[in-house]
Amino acid sequence: MKTLIKIKPKDYKVGDIVKVDFMAMHPMESGMRKDKDTGQIVPAHYINEVNFLFNDKMLTKMITWESLSVNPVLTISLKVSGAGTLKVLAKDNKGDNVESSVAITPKG
Amino acid sequence: MERRSFLKGFGAVSACAALVPSIVSAADEAKKVTGPNEMSVESALAAITGGKPVTPSTKVSLSAPEIAENGAVVPVKVSVESPMSANDHVKAIHVLATKNNNVRCANVYLTPANGEASFATRIKLGTTQDVLAIAELSNGTFLSAKQNVKVTIGGCG
Incomplete structure (x- = not known):
């Protein structure tokens, strides 16, 4: 699972509310789709938990299901309280764990 | 004859x-053909609210397209009016697609550090249906917003 975190806008100050986009490259198989070549049902494979931590403190916890689109983008808000690290831990139902992080550096 | x-x-x-x-x-x-996590709206609502009433409210705004040409990618945006203080904040936002095999899309548990109760993502919709957003407030009440999305090509093929 490849992941990417984006903070919008790029320039922000302490006290601003920014948007955090978490993107993951993931097939998000629903477990209901049939493979066109083999006729077999493709087993479910989806991200089931995403945790956002700011300076190791829980910011947002998400339980997700197979109804999310392929390569999901999850957007939340963050009130910038100071400099620090935003860490995102994502898990899927096959046990794949990915940790990614981005530095929060407010200007001024 | x-x-x-x-x-x-x-x-x-x-x-x-x-x-x-x-x-x-x-x-x-x-x-x-049923998915591994098949769940109806009634049981999902019961699991979320524990039997408490859910009131439709204008404080919850759900934005989704009225007509989605491709059901595989339907952008959904939920925001809830709230001061997001320690005493008065939105604890969770739940997004449900009422006619999908598994109606649950995402349960998002927020904290006051979010500063704003908002959540956006893209979901798959099998057929034309209502998308339902439920906000759980820190005082234990549940607010909701609903929007019908017409789907031309289903996304759960």
């Missing part, structure tokens, strides 16, 4: 009658 033609006609009708139920049952079975 001659006996011969009568029998012919009768035979044809009975053959059709025999075929029809088998066609119907085959179609039913084909439809019965």
Whole structure:
């Protein structure tokens, strides 16, 4: 699972509310789709938990299901309280764990 | 009517009658492909609210397209009016697609550090249906918003 975190806008100050986009490259198989070549049902494979931590403190916890689109983008808000690290831990139902992080550096 | 033609006609009708139920049952079975986490709206709501009432409110704004050409990618945005203080904040936002096999899309548990109760993502919709957003407030009440999305091509193929 490849992941990417984006903070919008790029320039922000302490006290601003920014948007955090978490993107993951993931097939998000629903477990209901049939493979066109083999006729077999493709087993479910989806991200089931995403945790956002700011300076190791829980910011947002998400339980997700197979109804999310392929390569999901999850957007939340963050009130910038100071400099620090935003860490995102994502898990899927096959046990794949990915940790990614981005530095929060407010200007001024 | 001659006996011969009568029998012919009768035979044809009975053959059709025999075929029809088998066609119907085959179609039913084909439809019965269920996902691993199948869940109805009623049971999902009961699991989220624990039987508490959910009131539709203008404080919850749900934005989704009225017509989605491709059900595989439907952008959904939920935001809830809230000061997001320690005493008064939105604890969770739940997004449900009411006619999907598994209605649950995402349960998002927020904290006051979010500064704003908002969540956006893209979901898959199998057919034309209502998308439901439920906000759980820190005082234990539940607010909701709903929008119908017409889907031209289903996204759960």
